[in-house]
Amino acid sequence: MTERHAWIDASAGIAGDMLLGALIDAGADLQFIQTCIDAVLPDSIRLRTEPVTRAGIAATKVHVDVLVDDPPHRTWKSISTMLATAEVPEPVRRNATAVFARLAEAEGQVHGVPADDIHFHEVGALDSIADMVGASAALHDLGIVSLSGSRVAVGSGTVRAAHGRMPVPVPAVTRLADGWEILAGGEGELTTPTGMAVLAALCQECTDLPAMRISMVGLGAGSKDFTGRANVTRVLIGQRQQTTSDEDSDPAVLLEANVDDFDPRLWPGALTALLSAGASDAWLVPILMKKGRPAHTLCVLAHPSAAAGLRDVILEQTSTIGVRQTDYRKFASPRAWTKIDISGGAVLIKLAHRDGVIRQATPEFDDVSAVAASLGLPVRTVLAETIAAAHTAGLRPGEPLPAEASTHRFSCREGQS
CATH class of the missing domain: 3.30.70.1380 (Transcriptional regulatory protein pf0864 domain like)
Structure with missing residues (x-):
C-alpha cells in the first residue's frame, strides 16, 4: 500500500511564505488555510496570492496583509497558548506547535535563554505566524502524512536583522540545520529560520527525491527575482511505496x-x-x-x-x-482509517495493515463512547455491536484493506476527511 508523501525541494532556499505558496500552488485550499489562521489570529491578517515568474519559471507568491497596527512581539509561551486554544483540526495544531517549539528551542540556544522566554521579533510577527499555521493547514488539507526534504541552499554574505547585521546563514538557521545537508547556493539570505524550522520539525529525512508516483507539483516564489536562478521552493507530492523491511523505521x-x-x-x-x-x-x-x-x-x-x-x-x-x-x-505497521455505521451513529475503525492485508481492526473508543452516551446504552454493548458490524463488513484480520480506507485520520463526529 502507499500513502501521500511530500518532498520539499529547498535546493534554491526556503522561507515560510515560499513553502506556503508552493502548497497552495499544488492545490491546497486558500479559504481553509485562511480559516485556520483566523482561528489563531482573529481579524489580524489576510492572505492573497499572485502568479509570478522567477527566472522565467511560473510560481505562486503569497502576500500576507497585516490588518492591525503595531502588532506585538510574542513569546513562545504565549504562542503555544494561542495554538492550544485555537479551534483548528488537531493535525494543524500539532504540526504548527512542533514547528514553533523547534524554532523556540533554536532561538533559545542562540541567545542563551529558556525557550519560553524567547521574544520572537521578525519570526513572531503576524506574517510569520501566519506562514507556519498556514503551511500546517495546507499539509492537512492536501492529506499529506509524511514529508522529506532536499539539502538546503542557505545563502552567503550578511543580512540586517533586529539585533544588527548578522552573517548568513543566520545563527538560528545554523542551529535548526543541525544534522541537515546544507550549501551556500548563492548570495544573500536564501533560507529563513521559519523555512528551516519546518524542515527540521516535520521532515523525517534529508534525502534526494525518493521514488514516488507524482500527483501534484507546486512552486512557491520568494520576493526577489535573481538572474539565472529561480528563487522558488518546490513541493512534489505523490504516492511513496510503503515497504515492510525490518530496516524501515x-x-x-x-x-x-x-x-x-x-x-x-x-x-x-x-x-x-x-x-x-x-x-x-x-x-x-x-x-x-x-x-x-x-x-x-x-x-x-x-x-x-x-x-x-x-x-x-x-x-x-x-x-x-x-x-x-x-x-x-x-517500527510500526502502516495504518488506515474507515468508518462504519451502526445504530445511533458512526464509528471510526483503525486498520493496521501490511502488504494490502488487514492485520488489526480496532474501533476508536471515543466514537464508541459518544454513540453509547447518545443512546443511553452501556459502552460495552455498543462496542460489541461495532465489532460485529466491522466483522460483517470485512474489516477483520486477514481480509484485504478496503479501497476506500484513508491514510489520513478523520473525525466521524465532525465529518472531516
Missing part, C-alpha cells in the same frame, strides 16, 4: 520523569494534555522510589520534532523538576 524519543509528589487525580488531565500536544503515546508505570515512596514513571513517546514542546508540557503539567530523553527507532 521512524525516529522516536522517549521522555521520562519519576514523580512521587503529584496528586493522582491530576494524572488523567496531564496525559490528555501530552497527547493533545503531539505525543504518540503517554502512560504511567508504578514504581517504588527511595525511602519506600510509591511513585510513577511518566513515559511519553513522540517524534523528535515534538520533544521540545512536550518537555515544556511535562514541566508545566506535573510536579517534576526534570525530564530525561532517550532516542529510539520505532
Whole structure:
C-alpha cells in the first residue's frame, strides 16, 4: 500500500511564505488555510496570492496583509497558548506547535535563554505566524502524512536583522540545520529560520527525491527575482511505496520523569494534555522510589520534532523538576482509517495493515463512547455491536484493506476527511 508523501525541494532556499505558496500552488485550499489562521489570529491578517515568474519559471507568491497596527512581539509561551486554544483540526495544531517549539528551542540556544522566554521579533510577527499555521493547514488539507526534504541552499554574505547585521546563514538557521545537508547556493539570505524550522520539525529525512508516483507539483516564489536562478521552493507530492523491511523505521524519543509528589487525580488531565500536544503515546508505570515512596514513571513517546514542546508540557503539567530523553527507532505497521455505521451513529475503525492485508481492526473508543452516551446504552454493548458490524463488513484480520480506507485520520463526529 502507499500513502501521500511530500518532498520539499529547498535546493534554491526556503522561507515560510515560499513553502506556503508552493502548497497552495499544488492545490491546497486558500479559504481553509485562511480559516485556520483566523482561528489563531482573529481579524489580524489576510492572505492573497499572485502568479509570478522567477527566472522565467511560473510560481505562486503569497502576500500576507497585516490588518492591525503595531502588532506585538510574542513569546513562545504565549504562542503555544494561542495554538492550544485555537479551534483548528488537531493535525494543524500539532504540526504548527512542533514547528514553533523547534524554532523556540533554536532561538533559545542562540541567545542563551529558556525557550519560553524567547521574544520572537521578525519570526513572531503576524506574517510569520501566519506562514507556519498556514503551511500546517495546507499539509492537512492536501492529506499529506509524511514529508522529506532536499539539502538546503542557505545563502552567503550578511543580512540586517533586529539585533544588527548578522552573517548568513543566520545563527538560528545554523542551529535548526543541525544534522541537515546544507550549501551556500548563492548570495544573500536564501533560507529563513521559519523555512528551516519546518524542515527540521516535520521532515523525517534529508534525502534526494525518493521514488514516488507524482500527483501534484507546486512552486512557491520568494520576493526577489535573481538572474539565472529561480528563487522558488518546490513541493512534489505523490504516492511513496510503503515497504515492510525490518530496516524501515521512524525516529522516536522517549521522555521520562519519576514523580512521587503529584496528586493522582491530576494524572488523567496531564496525559490528555501530552497527547493533545503531539505525543504518540503517554502512560504511567508504578514504581517504588527511595525511602519506600510509591511513585510513577511518566513515559511519553513522540517524534523528535515534538520533544521540545512536550518537555515544556511535562514541566508545566506535573510536579517534576526534570525530564530525561532517550532516542529510539520505532517500527510500526502502516495504518488506515474507515468508518462504519451502526445504530445511533458512526464509528471510526483503525486498520493496521501490511502488504494490502488487514492485520488489526480496532474501533476508536471515543466514537464508541459518544454513540453509547447518545443512546443511553452501556459502552460495552455498543462496542460489541461495532465489532460485529466491522466483522460483517470485512474489516477483520486477514481480509484485504478496503479501497476506500484513508491514510489520513478523520473525525466521524465532525465529518472531516
